Every structure is written in C-alpha cells, then in structure tokens.
Amino acid sequence: MKKITTSDISNYLGISRNTVSKALNNHPDISDETKQKIIDQAIKMGYKNIKLPPAVLPETDTSRTKSIAFITKRDVGIETFWMNVMSGVEELISGNRYEMKLSFIKNEDIDSLLIPQILTSGIDGFIVAGSVNKTYNEKLMSVSLPKVFIDIHSDFSFSELNSDIVMMESEGSIYQITRRLIQEGHRDIGFIGDLSIRSYMERWLGFIRAHYETGLMINPDYCITSNDPRNYQYYEDVAERLGALKQFPSAFVCANDVTAIIVIRYFRNAGMSIPSDIAVSGFDSIKEIEFLDFSLTTVINDEFRLGLRAAEQLLTRMREPNRLPEIIRLPTKVLFGESTTRPAPAKL
The missing domain is CATH 3.40.50.2300 (Response regulator)
Known part of the structure; x- marks a missing residue:
C-alpha cells in the first residue's frame, strides 16, 4: 500500500501542504477547528506521524479497546483472495486505532440462523465478507451495529437494502x-x-x-x-x-x-x-x-483495495449512522x- 503523505492529505482536503504540516505539528497559527479537520482526515487515510497532545485528538473511550469484527465463512476464509481482503481491512482500521477480530461462520450456524457470538461482545462494527444465504444475510443485517457487506446474496434487491455493500465490477x-x-x-x-x-x-x-x-x-x-x-x-x-x-x-x-x-x-x-x-x-x-x-x-481486481474500501466505508458509517445505504463498486480490468x-x- 502507498505510504500516505501530507501532500495526499492536502490534495484531498484542498488545503495547502504547509497548513496540513502545521496542523499535524500543533502549530499555534492554525485554528483548533482546522486542526481537528486535518487530524480526522489524516487518521482516516492512515497517516502514521501525528504528533499532537491528546486534547487535540478525536475523543476515544479508554475503558476498552476499540474493535471491528471481520466475519467470513469457514470454507472461504483461508483463500488467498480473502486473506488479501483482510489485510486491506486491517491496514486501515489499525491506522485508526481499532483492532480487527476475525470470526468464522460455520455452515451449521447458517442453517440454525445463529449469529456469531462476537457480535454480542461489545465490538464497534463489523464487516461480512462473502455471500451466505439470503435468510442469514437478513439476520446479520438486523444486528443493530454499523456494518458493511462485501458482496451479497443475489436475491437481494438493491432498493431494499439497509446496509452498505462494497463489490468489484463484474x-x-x-x-x-x-x-x-x-x-x-x-x-x-x-x-x-x-x-x-x-x-x-x-x-x-x-x-x-x-x-x-x-x-x-x-x-x-x-x-x-x-x-x-x-x-x-x-x-x-x-x-x-x-x-x-x-x-x-x-x-x-x-x-x-x-x-x-x-x-x-x-x-x-x-x-x-x-x-x-x-x-x-x-x-x-x-x-x-x-x-x-x-x-x-x-x-x-485489487482485493487489498476492496478490504481497504470496506473498512473506510464502515468507519464512515460509524461516524454517520443515519446516512443512506450505499452500493460501492470498484473497477476491474x-x-x-x-x-x-x-x-x-x-x-x-
């Protein structure tokens, strides 16, 4: 993955590189509002060198470790494709101070409509990788946590979805x-x-x-x-x-x-x-x-980027829970x- 620089943050926000650099170094010339805007974007993009007093960083719950669950079926989780997807997810969320917890769905859990136990263990959100049957997809969608699906069952109508979907163009x-x-x-x-x-x-x-x-x-x-x-x-x-x-x-x-x-x-x-x-x-x-x-x-296709984009969407959903669901497609060649x-x- 490309290393994020102050130029990347500057180009994304339309703010001068000098202003970005000053904000990330807590320079007094930059207002607190601008600093916070730049810091939030830097963290979202995975920028590693933020050296600021704790008071300027986004508020965090220090009573527990923030975590995101990556859920996949047991029979696909070890494939190279999904390993690369997981790497993309982990890259972004770790840069945003979350840890990733991996959970495998068993076929008997799908048949019995049992949701993974990890979803009741105080996680902040979850990503479902790979399609399962429609009924089980609906069960996971009913969980009241921020969530993103990588692919979905074919019987779902996009007009009826209540979750974000990230897919490759096919x-x-x-x-x-x-x-x-x-x-x-x-x-x-x-x-x-x-x-x-x-x-x-x-x-x-x-x-x-x-x-x-x-x-x-x-x-x-x-x-x-x-x-x-x-x-x-x-x-x-x-x-x-x-x-x-x-x-x-x-x-x-x-x-x-x-x-x-x-x-x-x-x-x-x-x-x-x-x-x-x-x-x-x-x-x-x-x-x-x-x-x-x-x-x-x-x-x-870039499965690493697929994981990265799914994690980015989940973090966005966690910040803005009331925004309309989105269907995101990444290009292929x-x-x-x-x-x-x-x-x-x-x-x-």
Whole structure:
C-alpha cells in the first residue's frame, strides 16, 4: 500500500501542504477547528506521524479497546483472495486505532440462523465478507451495529437494502471476455458458476449480454450453474458435473479462477489441451494461477483495495449512522491470456 503523505492529505482536503504540516505539528497559527479537520482526515487515510497532545485528538473511550469484527465463512476464509481482503481491512482500521477480530461462520450456524457470538461482545462494527444465504444475510443485517457487506446474496434487491455493500465490477468484465471469444470464432460457449452470489450473478448477466448483442443463442446444456455458494470450488464437484455433459463447448467462462483451475485440471486429466481443444477463462487473478504453465485469461481486481474500501466505508458509517445505504463498486480490468488466445476450429 502507498505510504500516505501530507501532500495526499492536502490534495484531498484542498488545503495547502504547509497548513496540513502545521496542523499535524500543533502549530499555534492554525485554528483548533482546522486542526481537528486535518487530524480526522489524516487518521482516516492512515497517516502514521501525528504528533499532537491528546486534547487535540478525536475523543476515544479508554475503558476498552476499540474493535471491528471481520466475519467470513469457514470454507472461504483461508483463500488467498480473502486473506488479501483482510489485510486491506486491517491496514486501515489499525491506522485508526481499532483492532480487527476475525470470526468464522460455520455452515451449521447458517442453517440454525445463529449469529456469531462476537457480535454480542461489545465490538464497534463489523464487516461480512462473502455471500451466505439470503435468510442469514437478513439476520446479520438486523444486528443493530454499523456494518458493511462485501458482496451479497443475489436475491437481494438493491432498493431494499439497509446496509452498505462494497463489490468489484463484474458484468462488464465477463461481457468483454465472452464477446472476445465470440469474435474469435467460438459459437458454443459454456458458463460455470454459482448464481447465489450477487457478483457471480452479474458475471452470468455479462455472459448473457454478450450473446444477446451478437445474436448468438446460449446452449443451456453447456452451462453449469447452481444456487449453492458451496458448489464449484472443489474438484470432485466440478468433475462430476463436467462428466455428465454429453458433449463439450469450445470454451468455458468460469465465475472465478478457482473454478477455472479445476476445469483446466479436469480436461488435462482427460488428455485435452488448453486452449487448443478448449478455451478457459477465470476471474480474480489469484496467486495460484502463477503455477499454470500458460497465462490464464482472467479479471484483475485489487482485493487489498476492496478490504481497504470496506473498512473506510464502515468507519464512515460509524461516524454517520443515519446516512443512506450505499452500493460501492470498484473497477476491474480484463487480462487476456494464452488460455483463450486461439480461435475455435471452424465447424464443417
């Protein structure tokens, strides 16, 4: 993460760098009101070198340590993607004098609608990372604490939300990948992904839009989807579904890199070559794709920045609890790799 400087604070507030520097060093020329404004922004941005008397710093409750809970499902919490998200959260909240407490949700807790015990232990707010089922999402939303969700269940209507949501852009990126595949001659393209997660549903919509705009029909026999977030993250599950297909498309667009890697492994085990026999794309640009012996077509997003932005939104919500809920999307970028570079063979 870039180190925050007085110039960054100056540019954000539209105040001269000299004024910012004086305020952060408690210079008598700067009014208390201006000092407080600059200090608050410096802390929010994670500036480390604030050397001021305690009287000028934001009031804190010294009777206990301020803390924020990071809540995720047990089966996704250890993935590289979410580890990077957690690092982004921790970076910002520690700079604002909070500690992060990690809590894993068990599948049995979801089924029983039991909220994590940490939410009753005096924390100041919480972040929910990754989608769970709609009913459990609603249960977490009903907790009377400042909260931010990173992604959400696909059945939620944004017009009905009462919490802040932070997401990566998804639809446009998958649209670009699918459109490129079609332009390169692919006519039979499959999609693999769970549709219970909002971001994955939007990736499916991007897949549909590319077909619609090019006048190409989607063959449902090539698409492997479900409404269970636990699907398509394990080899056995994906292999079973692929093995049930009567024939394969010339390309698969996968909802994430984990699924794409599994698909590649399956076809290699079957003696097929990527992309000569079948093209495969993913999403997330996770570290694990570096172990492939070719570059994967994927979508680059900054999961560290995702965590950083979620933490920033939570701190804002804690300061302004009555502001309207916001839906925040961070930009992504398609990276076309060797896994989809060869056009599909012409059909006779």
